[in-house]
Amino acid sequence: MSESGSRGWDVETDVVVVGFGAAGCSAAIAAHDAGAQVLVLEKMAAGREGGSTRVSGAVWFENRDPERAATYLRSLSAGRPVPEPVVQTWARETARNTEWMQSLGITVGLAVPAPPEYPELEGSDVMTGWIGVDGKMGGGLLWSALAEAVRSRGIEVRLRTPARELVVEDGVITGLLATAADGTGLRIRARRGIVLATGGFEADPGMVRDHLGLTDPVIWGSPAATGDGHRMALQAGADLWHMANMMTLPGLRAPGYEAGFYTAFPYSKAYIYLGRDGRRCCNETVALRHGHARIHGSYQLFPTEPMVILFDESARRAGPIVPGRDVLAVSWAQQIEGYDWSPDNTAEIDKGWIHRAGTLPELAALLDVDPNTLQHTVDRYNAACAAGADDQFSRHPRTLAPLTEAPYYAFSSAPILAWSNGGPRRNENAQVLDPFGEVIPALYAAGNLSSTYSWSKDGGFHIADALAFGRTAGHHAATHHPRTPSGL
Template identity: 55%
Template sequence: MSVAGFDEEFDVVVVGAGAAGSAAALAAHQADTAVLVVEKCDEATAGGNTRVSGSGWWVNRDPERARTFLRSLNGAYPVADDVVEAWATETAEISPWLKELGADVAMSGDYHTAPEYLELEGSDCYAGMDTVEGRMGNGLLHGFLCRALAERGIETRFDTPAVELIVEDAAVVGVVVEGAGGRRRIGARGGVVLATGGFAADSQMVRDYLRVEDHVLWGSPASTGDGHRMAQAVGADLWHMDNMMTITGVRGDDEFGHYLALWNANNYLWVSGDGRRFVDEAAEPKHGHINRGGAYELFPLRPFHLIFDEQMRTAGPLSPTPDVLPVGWNLLMKGSRWSLDNSEEVAKGWIARADSIAELAGIIGVDAATLERTVEQYNAACSAGHDDQFGRDPGTLGSVARAPFYVLEVAPLLGWSNGGPRRDGRARVLDTRGDVIEGLYAAGEVSSTYSWCKDGGFHIGDALAFGRVAGRDAAARA
């Protein structure tokens, strides 16, 4: 044991082995410092949401316009100017940096070829999305980062959760971890980088901060808010803890959900607990937000029901197969597959079948006359070619008229949380007075930059960018 009371000591200790943690470790190593990565999961499940994400990062063609775009996306919830500056500058350097490390970087030709928020000022900075090998998902980015760490001799200790930050003279100087040999105190001369992911898998935090009562999980079950609690314990302030991304999902046999994409046909409508439509079902989901009533709002926040007919059932799977969209814990880690004609899900009881709309109403416990009237009004809008009630795009108006009819419960599929310990443009965590907590850094989903809207490839881009910033700054302190 060292004189300072540590069992061992490094220049930089990184907590978490996802995109942010890997980027921090690689950047610190490039600065010729001794780095250790500690990861609470085993090697087979490590990597957080990065491992099961689309694995792409947005291409920033113009940092100056990117500053404007981020401010437009944040809207009424601004982040500090130094954070905007660092984000705009650093995201433009991701692809060149990864290429230097040996990654086969290529732009995706199928996904996120244009900004989702095209109408916002500054969106012209968005040039598309880069990925490893030009392909989405399949853990390709995670795999490359693991190889990059190993090739450089950067140690990653799996099954080693961090449980407490060590503070001396108001500065973070190390971390306590648990492992096979019990608890160990690891010193960090330059600093500790928290890259522990979000809190989507902690149901209490989800209810407290996101106000989502009933959700299913898209990503890693290890996203339990560990870094949030460690940072709060040493006085960290928090930012935009109520921001997140949910998408439409279906509950399977456990806590993990299937993405409900509805890409194959339009013969469906959504109804709430009273049996009535409540929203434009075809409103474009923009990474957690839809445009409703002329403003962006989080969606979905609570369960509702999908009503569809035989035309829809036979048109193709309601949830994408991995050859189309290889993302999510269910597909990539559990090997779950949705049947091509939705028949297996009917057999499992995930989808209920009925010969009439009135019978469907009885299944979901709503007034039969109300649900029949709702479907009749929707079908009339389809026949007329315009939806006066919610303004659904005429090209997406497909009647629900061919028996048998079907219903399933749609649950918020929680992709990630955004909020966490507040940090500055150097990824340094700030306390409740706005002062820097020396030696403590945060990057990635534990402290995402995005206070409101975000575009395709933004989360991985943010994680890689501020992971690099954190690793460099911590190395400089050492």
């Protein structure tokens, strides 16, 4: 890395990678191994870096048949086709993920023997399991392994150094402006290219409102995902794709914490989802397929509206409504902020995160809903449980557990926004495209910043995509030198 370069550059290098998650690490490693000098910029401080990769399930699907994987991706797109060259690169490179990880000296193995989440779709037979570092899921293992592979190569990583905007000279991207850890500005020259791997925009409320239609979401992953890379790509004239796609979960906002909690109710089914009017609003146990659920015969984004989740004492006593780190070592609140949900939910009830009342009318007053409506809602649901048939939303009889044991509990649930999917449109080489389909030289995108998935996605798909197109972006940036203005 050269400092104080010509024409006012503070730093000069071949490839600048912006972001230090799975896509950014993969890009940096691939660019370095292709012979480029690489600099990684990460906006977060030590202990908070790594993006949502660090707090995710951190597994990738085992792709043993690229042809079937390509078929599955086309099926999952559901009338929102992904360009065929991108499909082909995705299918080929996701099949190489495991071998590539092993080539880095990282031990991997089957973490979960996972069947497809969309078994009726053509190509779903490619799904047999999820692969993880040390054969495990979550716990930040993938990010730690990739970060070590980056640093072992001598690649410089600058923490607390957010990129702000691109530098464009004579119509060509030549570098970017960043803010150093001490608050001073940096002009960084990228001789060969810039890889944007800054994650999604789920932590930017304005972008979430404009593109996803959510008015009060709670994030699940990194608060660093504020759309920085999106703005830089737009500055360069990028087109956008998949901006309305996302993954949400039912969950709870926790005052004083940066991210929320996924309320999975793993130990009891004695709960219902209510609209703001106190009436049931959906099948509470519909299968959540990484952002989509099958509702009225088609796959739809779910949940997308605020709800109230109500449960009784039997569910409270059965176990934590939020899976603990010993069960599911994921999420920012648990992995980075270090919160351990109480085994019987009492700590969270005592904190006031969850309402408690001795009767349903008392609970209705706390929720500001009509008590007669709430009582009728619960009575109708309990009657369905007794009959073994849900005449409202066809909840499976095995999941019908009555709400009969006081006290009763409820909390408001804005959708937990796990991640956004959309961003700058890119081609099969991870090169960013303008609205006319032309390549913007020297600019690349990978990871949740520019996910491949136009609609549905299965488990392990996002990490697989980040690894595959991170590598693609880094290698292409290192080996394909864009046209540059003379004298630079």
